Amino acid sequence: MFDYETLKLIWWLLVGVLLIGFAIMDGHDMGVGILLNFLGKDDTERRVMINTIAPHWDGNQVWFITAGGAVFAAWPFVYATAFSGLYWALLLVLFALFFRPVGFEYRSKLPSPTWRQSWDWGLFAGSAIPALVFGVAFGNLFLGVPFRLDETMRSFYSGSFWALLNPFALLVGITSLMLLTLQGATFLAHRTEGDLQARAKKTASLVAIILLVAFSLAGFWVSRIDGYVIDSIADVGASINPLMKEVSRAPGAWFANYDKTPILWLIPALAYLGGLLVIACVRAGWTLLAFVGSSLACVSVILTAGVALFPFVLPSSEMPKASLTAWDATSSHFTLNVMFWVALIFTPLVVAYTGWAYRVMSGKVTRDFIVKNDKTVY
């Protein structure tokens, strides 16, 4: 069994892996949903788009579900405090997500154009709202979230839903919206043909530029706000609770990890590389590589934010010492260990059969295919 401190670090990484898995996999589904009404000029084209992800959306959505479960198991403090505090933000995401399974499954079961168009907008909402809200939530982590803990570790949230929608958080929201849209655009460029593909390529380049601009602006903004610093903390290798530390705020503290370990600057640099790769590859027609570039941007944008915050997970603006960190918001040593082995065995298995499913369903989805299989495809 690894020592407790190492496991705490490993679980910070594993939660990151799940978030990245979500952004790459569920991200391209959501991207397709976001673009559905804008790139699909008629019903058949929209069906082509939906059917590129039809066999996969359900499996991909499980990245989101599993990330929720893993946070529950590995960071119960975070699961409890964040989701009850950000109550309406999370409910908004859930309500939006409700549109997806039913949207995919039901939209083409009736021929009525009104019925289909309604579901198409449902799919848009179910894809765009979560993409935006996740970014907004991430943005608020940098600003600190107003909550406190009492001595029995019960959390009380004192902010409002509307306070989450501040300009900085919205900028981060746009960044994440663009990130997932880019996933969708590059995926569509790879799996469709003709006019639709040309539109997807054009969109991908445009979105990549907006993404890089928003990402740069957000980074600049972060350098102007106060970050959080742990001044003292009990033994991180032992069982501790979040109140056993002292935390203060300091200007530029979110760059402390990068200043301490300059090689980490490579991570944000890779985000630019990913974005530029997309632009270059769609021009050259290497659509699969464009998707890889976009996925690289997902990995590095999420890691850039994570590394800046580390070890903070949920900083508290109201009671800084109650901030939840990777050191004191985790499960017990034993649970982290059990769950580490579970993750080690099953994550590669999931990746393997997901890969197999994509191989079985590989190839372009065409208008012909939709017309021929009118009653059996989405």
Next chain:
Amino acid sequence: MIDSTVVELSRLQFAATAMYHFIFVPLTLGLSWILVIMESVYVMTGKPIYKEMTQFWGKLFGINFALGVTTGITMEFQFGTNWAYYSHYVGDIFGAPLAIEGLMAFFLESTMFGLFFFGWDRLSKRGHLAVTTLLALGSNLSAILILIANAWMQDPVGSTFNPVTMRMELTDFAALILNPVAQSKFVHTVAAGYVTGALFVLGISAWYLLKNKHVEFARRSFRIAAAFGIAGTLSVIVLGDESGYAVSESQKSKLAALEAMWETEPAPAGFNIVAWPNEEKQANDWAIKVPYMLGLIATRSTTEVLPGIREIRAKNKERIVSGIEALKALDVMRKDPNDTAAKDTFEKHRADMGYGLLVKAYAPDVSQATPEMIEQAARDSVPKVAPLFWSFRIMVGLGFMMLGLFIVAIWLSIYNTHKKHPLFLKLFVWSIPAPWIAIMCGWFIAEYGRQPWTVFGMLPTHLSASSLSAGDLLGSIAGFVGFYTLLLIVEMYLMFKYARLGPAALQPNHA
């Protein structure tokens, strides 16, 4: 302190969203295996009608599955949004099976779900059958992990309280996974799902037979459903919850309540077939009783005594008093972790700490608890009798009714006399909702019967909720119920439409 209105509303929201979710889950559990059976016959015999059956029932499966997924998303997050203190207090244990469910079962089920529908032309016959089997396996694995989590709430094994982190922590993973309560619950619950799937197929097939439509298709579906259904019903009844009865404390208070057994009786206790429980008098106004039966069913012995409600309450009162000592010692330890006297007191009373927490409903500071408050908390420690008593009887009654239905269905299938018994066919159609009613009663018994606890003996429900306002809750309940109801209407519309169309729905030129 959490406002009691918020706690009640949180319970209402959880009950509503969980019950909506469980409209769809049992059908998924049952239909998935029926699809496996049909497709296996197709692969073995090569008869295209079995492929058609798999695809048609698969279509209905998909319509149902979509809402199962939709309503399931809520369940993964609702512990955090609405039961934050619960999530903090037991997440170390409870979170594990949930996360494992995602990684091990739900991923599998969901990935195969897509291939089931879109892989027909891309996979070999056997390859596709493997996908369908993995889909069924994934959904059933998912059920076992969720039931492991639920069983831990009923009987919290393999864990201990950590005073530093102020929560329960896992000490024995094997005990959590192999919890006997989980095993009996699993068999009982998935078998109930099999019955649901079977009666669904049976009822719709009976309707085709009545209308003289798709006769060959319907007869074959009917036969498979009848055989699968009788196996499922027998499992529910024989291997079901019964084996879990007397093994744990939680089941004892639940058992006493759902049997309306107020007084401890000499073993073996009698069984109230029907009674009129009176909460006020703590007695039954009248009862029709079969001697010995309850003792035999619940303890499988003639000598073991089952405690009545009054005795359970009296014992719990002692535990509450003892638990208050543990909480007071814990308070001292929090201020001075090195106080050994407090540590000793805590160790002596820690097993009863959860019972001490029951008083917090009346005295936020337990050291201020009066004897009346303790008395009231002891009274709360056994749930209300009448709702449990009646829902149990509805569930069991429906179970035996369905057993009768499937016996008749087998009979009709063997002698191929469907057409001579239109009345029975109608009965099958009208019985389609029966398993759902029984299942809702079953979950009500499991969850309401565990009150006043979320985690039996450890964490009371009134402490488990999030620090939200009643306004938040009213808003979210309205949102969930409104949204779900709308989706349910859409789902029912499609379900009826496609069920009416029958296998013709697979042809390219239907309306």
